Amino acid sequence: MGCKFSTKKISQKDSKRNKDIEIRLQSDYKKEQNKTKIILLGTGESGKSTLIKQLSLLFSNGFDEDDFVTYRDTIRSNILFHMNILLQEATKLKIKLEEQNQLIAENFLKKEYCLPNDLNPETTEQINLLWKDPNIRKVYDLRSSFSLPDSCSYYFDEIDRIVAQEYKPTSKDILLCRIPTTGINSIDFQNKDLLWEVIDVGGQRSERRKWIDHFYDVDFLIYIVATSEYDQKLFEDLTVNRMEESLTMFQSIMKIPAFANKPCVLLLNKIDLFEEKIKKISIKSLFPEYLGDDDPTSCLKFIEQKFFDLVDNSHQIFSISCCATETDKMRDVFDQINKYFAQNSKKI
Known part of the structure; x- marks a missing residue:
């Protein structure tokens, strides 16, 4: 017996559906072809993740409820973790706290608080007392000799608001929150006449081996530098200066053949902290x-x-100074980048 083939005609409804799918696929392909692919590079803690957050706030959907929960818990954990670091460094530096705070510090270190729920009214009161201790402030001022985010002082000052049961992180809270980037993150958005895809890769040394797969089809490069970190050490290697590491990395990146003749924006970040620090150091x-x-x-x-x-x-480089945590000013920075990319894309 021979095989029978169906000769049933495609219905008008199915035909329309197929045509709609084809139109969508063509539209998606056209958008992909017109997309400007940008890779965001820099050392750990230079501000790359903050830049991605700003892009989300200004040009995308911002943050959802899951984000708020994640950042709330991270902020609370970080407050406890950073106070532990300050107390440990006080011991190493042989800086004694005021007598009434010494027992509080000892008990705080013994319990090794680190979970979000550990930030309760009791530990909040302890942190408030410790943060007001002038000798803890001395340790904080010496943070260039160890690894501690500059933003931790902001969270210590805001702890009573952060510990409240109804606490929901503000945009500023989220922008200042430090969560190391692992793996590859990307964001697509429209900025004026350009469709951007910005790829953020981890800046820590252990993450850099993952970059290579994302070099060869990018259109532009944004390299971000933390200008205020000229006196600070790497988180992963306290023998290496952060600014020297950034210079070394930038030099090696510019030698990669995939970046030959690719325009680059050098983003000089954290100028607010830089201007404050330069008065002292x-x-x-x-x-x-x-x-x-x-x-x-x-x-x-x-x-x-x-x-x-x-x-x-052979490299086209454009420099902009900024403070990545200032949303209002970052809109202008992105407009400058957009203009630069629009002009230089014609030359590639």
């Missing part, structure tokens, strides 16, 4: 060859030139 502590005064503009220009000196004339 000269950049000569890292760059003794700097002969100028401690004027923030001159110092920032010197650091910018340090990065420019590492590339040859």
